[in-house]
Amino acid sequence: MKVKVALRILLERSVKKMGKGMNPIVKTAALEMIELAYNEGIYVQISAGYRSLEEQASLYGQGRVYIYNGKNYSNLAKPNVTNAKPGQSYHNFGLAIDFFIVSDDGKKAIWTVNSKWQRVAAIGKELGFIWGGDWSSFKDYPHLEMTGGLSYKQLQAGKKPYITSPKTSKGDGHIMSIQKTINSRYKTSIAVDGVYGPKTRSALIKGLQVELYKQFNKKLVVDGKWGPKTKNATVTIKKGASCNITWILQAALYMKGFNPDTLDGEFGGKTEAALYKYQKASRISADKLAGKVTWNELFA
Incomplete structure (x- = not known):
């Protein structure tokens, strides 16, 4: 009979792999993800975290001829394994991690992208990460990142990302406020626990469905499920909009780690800035408009 790997072992291995250059909030969220997955019987480990520019050069040099700072990093x-040159990976700034699943005894790495893998990615997204498996052009299934909406050039120039504290199981006061508003406004009964989980996400979708019907006469089944009918019924809102749909946008942005500063239903400059940063980080059109593509990215 195999002995189940201890949570402590997974955490210790992951801390070692992430290195000393990690953003502390990203590191905390990564360890929380491991613990939450462990509680569901999924054993996950971090394989990479902070990566120096020299390490990135070595990685980029695999399979190609590449010289960085006068040194040849070629390994044909x-x-x-990567298209990112030194300074072009969020790993270089301690804002990204890679993960994989391990066997129950912790001795074997499992790289198959199955339901367990997707569940870990979902937990990571609930904690504020962006998952490489959601990217449309290049699928990077082990990859999770928190960018604070900054580009590589901004980070290279020394700009520091603003990343809110991870939405861990210890609870987030702003999320608790959102959950209370949802329960009051849309007659739901989700737990006010400060955690952005599947039930809170579903309740937000219900709220959007209700508002689409009330404000735009979109005939939808209010079921809290994100399907093609709800996606196609979404409307585009922009700066200047004042409505409950704007509040839902603000709440969803906050859940993703992009704080609009206030959740007042007023689409002002700070909401627009948070939306723009989220669009850039999600690699969708950064047009500052909340339309079908943005809504789908937020809830799909």
Whole structure:
């Protein structure tokens, strides 16, 4: 009979792999993800965290001829593993991690992207991470990142990302306020626990469905499920909008780690800035408009 790997072992291995250059909030969220997954019987480990520019150069040099700072990092005997040059990876700034699943005894790495893998990614997203598996152009299934909406060039120039505290199981006061408003406004009964989980996400979708019907006569089944009918019924809102749909947008942005500062239903400059940062980080059109693509990115 195999002995189940201890949570402590997974955490210790992951701390070692992430290194000393991690953003503390990103590191905390990564460890919380491991613990939450462990509680569901999924054993996950971090394989990479902070990566120096020299390490990035070595990785980029695999499969190609590459010289960085006068040093040859070429390794044609191995296949390409990244298209990011030094300074072009969020790993270089301690804002990204890679993960994988391990066997129950913790001795074997499992790289198959199955339901367990997708569940870990979902937990990571609930904690504020962006998952590489959601990208449309290049799928990077082990990758999770928190960018604070900053580009590589901004980070290279020394700009510091603003990342809110991870939405851990210890509870987030702003999320608790959102949950109370949802319960009051849409007659739901979700737990006011400060955690952005599946039930809170579903309740937000219900709220959007209700508002689409009330304000735009969109005939939808209010079921809290994100399907093609709800996606197609969404409307585009922009700066200047004042309505409950704007409040839902603000709440959803906050859940993703992009704080609009106030949740007042008023689409002002700070909401627009948070939306823009989220669009950039999600690699969708950063047009500062909350339309079908943005709504789908927030709730799909």
